[in-house]
Amino acid sequence: MFHDAGNGQIGATDGRARPRRFELREVSVERAGRLVLDDVSATLPGGSVAVFGPSGAGKSTLLRLLNRLLEPSRGAVLYEGRDLREIDPLELRRRVALVPQLPALEPATVADNLRLGQRFAAVGRWLRWGRQVGATGADAAGADRDALAKLLASVGLGPEYLARQAERLSVGEQQRVMIARALALDPEVLLLDEPTAALDADSRRQVEQTLTRLRRERGIALVLVSHDRQQVARLCEWVVELDRGKLVAAGSCSEVLGRVGG
Numbered sequence: 001m002f003h004d005a006g007n008g009q010i011g012a013t014d015g016r017a018r019p020r021r022f023e024l025r026e027v028s029v030e031r032a033g034r035l036v037l038d039d040v041s042a043t044l045p046g047g048s049v050a051v052f053g054p055s056g057a058g059k060s061t062l063l064r065l066l067n068r069l070l071e072p073s074r075g076a077v078l079y080e081g082r083d084l085r086e087i088d089p090l091e092l093r094r095r096v097a098l099v100p101q102l103p104a105l106e107p108a109t110v111a112d113n114l115r116l117g118q119r120f121a122a123v124g125r126w127l128r129w130g131r132q133v134g135a136t137g138a139d140a141a142g143a144d145r146d147a148l149a150k151l152l153a154s155v156g157l158g159p160e161y162l163a164r165q166a167e168r169l170s171v172g173e174q175q176r177v178m179i180a181r182a183l184a185l186d187p188e189v190l191l192l193d194e195p196t197a198a199l200d201a202d203s204r205r206q207v208e209q210t211l212t213r214l215r216r217e218r219g220i221a222l223v224l225v226s227h228d229r230q231q232v233a234r235l236c237e238w239v240v241e242l243d244r245g246k247l248v249a250a251g252s253c254s255e256v257l258g259r260v261g262g
């Protein structure tokens with residue numbers, strides 16, 4: 001069943017195709033006595049959204065508000081119509097999973113890094129349903145090579161990567177493992193902070209293809225911080241543009257970045 005999400009976007013009311021909409025209402029964030037976000041009101045309608053702007057604009061700050069790694073000093077952030085303060089932070093961080101900036105993997109095998117994601121997911125299940133996570137829970141799941149290989153496959157990496165040391169992978173491979181680790185949470189939304197900043201052109205293309213596939217095939221919504229106009233145009237349908245903590249524009253990619261490619 002489809003409905004108008006109230007913002008011109010058409011989305012399904014149930015399942016993976018839901019719009020995954022965030023709303024910022026008069027949000028300010030003060031850090032070290034300075035306003036790094038200043039009275040920002042904007043809708044992020046779901047699908048693939050870019051938070052775009054120059055260095056220091058407040059992009060990462062905005063991203064971290066979306067799963068409560070940071071709280072607004074004033075104003076409110078809503079997800080699917082609910083104030084984030086009403087949602088348990090662990091539950092929220094499972095549904096809205098952050099892929100942090102590199103390097104963020106543990107100096108361990110890829111399999112062990114993926115198990116960390118699975119354990120966090122298991123704790124979330126336990127909190128939700130009060131189920132004991134025992135030998136048949138997180139540990140068994142963590143030992144499930146097939147499940148780990150499946151996570152890797154969803155980012156285009158083969159099972160031979162499971163035994164590799166994470167810190168010896170290329171940065172592009174590390175980035176894809178980080179996305180796979182976040183996917184262990186079975187999230188509705190992936191938050192990505194400059195996911196290709198440290199990557200060469202080939203690796204960047206692979207990560208972008210991975211994200212496009214996750215969006216198209218699994219309906220995972222993306223919120224992506226980027227200062228790369230061309231990348232935003234390639235990946236995102238909606239753009240929230242910031243500069244020095246202020247909202248500059250919010251709208252469809254063509255509305256906000258109309259000059260791309262020109």
Ligand SMILES: Nc1ncnc2c1ncn2[C@@H]1O[C@H](COP(=O)(O)OP(=O)(O)OP(=O)(O)O)[C@@H](O)[C@H]1O
Nearest residue numbers: 031032036053054055056057058059060061062227
């Ligand atoms: N923990 C902090 N304490 C004080 N100021 C901070 C803190 N974190 C960020 N800032 C400041 O807030 C402003 C916005 O930072 P933020 O990282 O959100 O910007 P950004 O747009 O993501 O920049 P970049 O593209 O360079 O990563 C910057 O001026 C930064 O110095």
